[in-house]
Amino acid sequence: MGDEKPYAVLDIDATLSDTSQRIHFIERKPKDWDSFFAHAKDDAVLDEGLAVATTLAADHVIVYLTGRPERLRRDTEKWLKDNGFPDGKVYMRGNTDRRPSMLMKLGRLKRLAEQRPIAVLVDDDVKVIAAAKKVGYPVLRADWGLDAETQPTLFEAQESEGRT
16 A cells, blocks of 8 residues: 555535535425436535545545435536536445445445545545444544434435435
């Protein structure tokens, strides 16, 4: 591993992007997942998230780790680029993967850590943060957006339904 820059791993939804304009699609029954994800490309930037990503990019290799399904790759990568986020590889949830975000993300973190050290994980999900911290990854809780702790709909989507 030598002198390589370590990874800084960043979540996207409610960490870098403001999901508040589309959360209503999954607050109703039945949940409208297609619309929820279709509107992700219209999310506003969370200024704090952009500042953290930009600062970390100076001495880290940026990796984006999102619970968004793979089918949103083109829109997600375009959103990151169009909004001035640093270059970085994007890891997404498989289209049929419904594991809780905590399990999906910890699995990816383990594989990433085999390549180079992970300096920090930045995420809004309290369960992801707690699990990552428990196994030794440094964490920064993104508490500046519509976070899962105060938004039960988003928390349910991330942990119970494995959707984001």
